[in-house]
Amino acid sequence: MATNQQRREAAKRKLERQLARRAERAKRRRIVGVGVTVGAVVVVAGLIVVLATRGGDSEAENNADGSSSATTPAAPTDIEIPTERVELAQRPEPLPNPTSCEYTESGEAAKKVSVPDGENVSSEGTVKVTLHSNVGDIGLELDRALAPCTVNSFVHLAEEGYYTDTSCHRIGTEGLQMLQCGDPTGQGTGGPGYTFADETFEELEYGRGVLAMANSGPDTNGSQFFMVFGEAPLPPDYTVFGSIDDEGLKVIDEVARGGHDGSFDPSPGGGKPLTDVTFTDVTVES
Known part of the structure; x- marks a missing residue:
């Protein structure tokens, strides 16, 4: 191995x-x-490849003032997108149920939100979430067995309206094919005002259909997440906490084909989508 x-x-x-x-x-x-x-x-x-470089969840290479260095927009292109989904990895050993999660206050929240309750968090079952957006619905299935603390935080933020009216700030179409969202500032530097530990393990793999957390190093998870629609040659350093449904992947595919502005090229790569993706509402099915 x-x-x-x-x-x-x-x-x-x-x-x-x-x-x-x-x-x-x-x-x-x-x-x-x-x-x-x-x-x-x-x-x-x-x-x-890193999925964040600044501000707790940030993924952009930033100037001294925190802004991204914009380059010439990448025109829409017939990019190659794999059609085969990857199978979610399974933990080698189940986690205790219930479990406890520690959410540590860190920095200023990009949008007012409380810190989740970390006591008696379930590590069994799944949660259905729908990201309603201006370009179509993206359905998610969150897996508590993979990452109970991450799922607990994501559901908490969704139910408090943290993700509503926020835009996805980065898409990668070559090398790392993913759409990154979850920062209300839209700049890639914002977080919820708290962080929590990684829930990773050696067997993790990334590819089409995988939902994972962005970070700026070990144990710096916050609110930013990324949705993989194609290739993702990453080490198992990013918490996987669910999957994206087929209709949602079709929505992301179209956004990817629209191109990006190149503002994160050459490192970490990609840019802001030329097709705006804004979450108008987020619904959670208990």
């Missing part, structure tokens, strides 16, 4: 190849556009 280090190295090499191919395509487009030959060498070194 591959070690975490081997997985990280494999992901790094794969991403390097993908970024090099993307740079080569961009170079050819420039040559066609101006009618001259331009030589370019693209060197990608030490690039490791």
Whole structure:
């Protein structure tokens, strides 16, 4: 079985190849556009995919003032999206039921919300959640057996209206194919004013249909999450807490095909979706 280090190295090499191919395509487009030959060498070194870099949940590479560095928008494209879903990993050993969760106050909340109750949290069963958005409904099934504390927090935030009227701030269409949401500021720097521990294990894998938490390092989970619609060559460092239904994946696919503004390229990659995704309401079925 591959070690975490081997997985990280494999992901790094794969991403390097993908970024090099993307740079080569961009170079050819420039040559066609101006009618001259331009030589370019693209060197990608030490690039490791991370799902957050600042502000507890942040995923953007930010300027000193906290804003993202915008680049030229990426035009809509016929991107390659896998159609086969991945099967959610199962814990090698079940968690105690009920269990206890610790939510630690951290920073200023991007939107007023209370801290969840961490006592007697169920680690069994699933919860249905629907993200109603301006581009269509995205159905989620949260799995308490995988990540009870994460599910408890997500449901709490949803029921308190934290996610309502918030927009998804980043989408990746090459290398890491996912839509990241959950920051009311829309900048990738906001969180709920508390953090909680990772609920990860070695067997975790990421791919089409997986719902996981973004973080800025070990045990820094907050409100930001990402929905994988395609490839995701990541180490098992991001808490998986459920899955996305087929209709929801179709919605995300269309958003991905609309392109992004490139504001997070080249690292961590992607940008703000050119097709706005705003959650108009979030419903939870007990």
